[in-house]
Amino acid sequence: MTTKKRGLSTRSVQGNKRPQPGPAVEPIVQTSTFIFKDQHEMVNAVQGTSGKHVYTRWSNPTTRNAEEKISSLEGTDDTLLLASGMAAISSTVYGFLKKGNRLLSCDSIYGGTLHLFKEVLPNQGIEVDFHPLDGFADAVENSYGSYDMCYFETPTNPVLGIVDIRRVASAAKATNTVSVIDNTFATPINQRPHELGVDVVIHSATKYLGGHSDVIAGCVSGCDEHIKKVRSAARLLGGTIDPFASFLLDRGIKTLAARMVWHNFNAIFLADKLSQDSRISRIHYPGLPTHPNHSIARRQMSGYGGMIAIDLDANLNMTKDFVDSLEIFLNAVSLGGVESLASIPALTTHYGFSKEELEKTGISESTVRLSVGIEDPEDLLQDIRQALDLSIR
Ligand SMILES: Cc1ncc(COP(=O)(O)O)c(C=O)c1O
Incomplete structure (x- = not known):
């Protein structure tokens, strides 16, 4: 068994692991709930000790398969798939920030995200400041840790501005600020921000990951600790992806x-x-x-x-x-x-x-x-x- 890291094409098709003998294509587990033998088995599953799926709003095998593949591509511990890019962005924000927290966002971001940050978050006591793309890393560095999260895209939508990822990531680390990037335009094939030091990587998986304009989906990738936070928020916010959408997404990612x-x-x-x-x-x-x-x-x-x-x-x-x-x-x-x-x-x-x-x-x-x-x-x-x-x- 080789320990060499698989290439990106291999990871797109097969992820990081050899599938179990059985169907060559991950089955669509189109169920809302899962049946248990007895209360003992149910309690173990609910407590997360058995790793079994309980309820599709929490987790689902078809979705898990696609999540693991995205983690293998982005080089992260874990990924959470959601019903849209906006569900991924909002669940990330609510997973990390609460009333009184502060967010520094680049001002060149997708319009929907801009509206969320301008119109929804301030009403919930989360302060949002915007900074132009030029000098964004300096703004993070000069904030001396007064922000809880910094958020940016590169290349930006729609006019393809470029932010220096490594500089933002290291400024965020130095100031104890969680860094979040929307990597939709680049894809993990062209750019892997986690490897450059960014904490959390988001995609509108509706776009290149799905690749065939037939699915709406979003994902959030990062270290175990960070994705756990987002998963907790997402479970309650309820932006769950449907298993069939997860199947379409995995099928798209293969190419x-x-x-x-x-x-x-x-x-x-x-x-x-x-x-x-x-x-x-x-x-x-x-x-x-x-x-x-x-x-x-x-x-x-x-x-x-x-x-x-x-x-x-x-x-x-x-x-x-x-x-x-x-x-x-x-x-x-x-x-x-x-x-x-x-x-x-x-x-x-x-x-x-x-x-x-x-x-x-x-x-x-x-x-x-x-x-x-x-x-x-x-x-x-x-x-x-x-x-x-x-x-x-
Ligand atoms: C860069 C970017 N991020 C996020 C989104 C939101 O994604 P979705 O439409 O899947 O919710 C979009 C949608 O166009 C986008 O272009």
């Missing part, structure tokens, strides 16, 4: 490493080609040497992912025409599936933000977010070029 090769390739191909097109005023992609934090991205990512944002040399109407003229890129929100999608953040994730608020997060009315799928790269390029021809004259 994660293979899919990411194509996502990474197609995105860098498009970013490079489109950077020569004068109808596009700016390309946001961490793999381009022109990205302001390309050197940090190069240090902490092994691939730059499938997300690109482009600013068109256009007004809002022309930008709408551009997206409506695309034939292969589909007109939809979300990201990370095998099919390419295009959306206008000013009209979707950041709808209702003022022009100034948009500018602060680096978004303009002509920004288009592209989730680059695994179709043929030449087809994708051709699709964007024909849509530019039709919309920008």
Whole structure:
């Protein structure tokens, strides 16, 4: 038996352990409850001493299988799967923070998380401060431990800002602050923040982990002690994932490493080609040497992912025409599936933000977010070029 750590493709397909003889695919244990022989067995299970499943809101074998696979990919002791990325984020916050605690968040984060932090947490006595992406690590360091948690994303949604993970993690450790990252855009194939020192890693598993736009799910990974806290909160908050969704997720993760090769390739191909097109005023992609934090991205990512944002040399109407003229890129929100999608953040994730608020997060009315799928790269390029021809004259 070899002790060498398995590669990421092997871990995507098989996790870290050889399955037990029996079905080659983890069965879908579609049950809410589990039957016990007698009270002795029941009590042992409830106390957690036998490791048996009791009730699917607490744990389920199909879900456990997917959790173990995600832990093997992120390099963490444990993972908790939940019904959505937002359930993962809210359960993490409530697992760690209580009334009177303070959270320092980067201001470039997913819109739903931003709303949770701005509108829900302060009403429950949790103080939230926001800091821009630039200098976020310094802000954590200079807080001298006055925050209980720091929260960030990298690359950020939607304009792919890059935060230095190692710097934030070490500043958080030095100040006794729990560090939490949303690793959705990167995936554990391209970036493993726990190995760089971050305590807790979150995903909207709806995106690349699932990979086929057919499941809503979220996960939280970290050391045993941290995941225990989140698990306790999640049990009561009730954002439980359904066993069938866990099955779909595990099925999706089997091809994660293979899919990411194509996502990474197609995105860098498009970013490079489109950077020569004068109808596009700016390309946001961490793999381009022109990205302001390309050197940090190069240090902490092994691939730059499938997300690109482009600013068109256009007004809002022309930008709408551009997206409506695309034939292969589909007109939809979300990201990370095998099919390419295009959306206008000013009209979707950041709808209702003022022009100034948009500018602060680096978004303009002509920004288009592209989730680059695994179709043929030449087809994708051709699709964007024909849509530019039709919309920008
Ligand atoms: C970066 C990021 N984090 C979290 C979420 C929330 O995930 P979910 O929609 O699965 O709740 C999203 C959703 O788009 C996202 O893009």
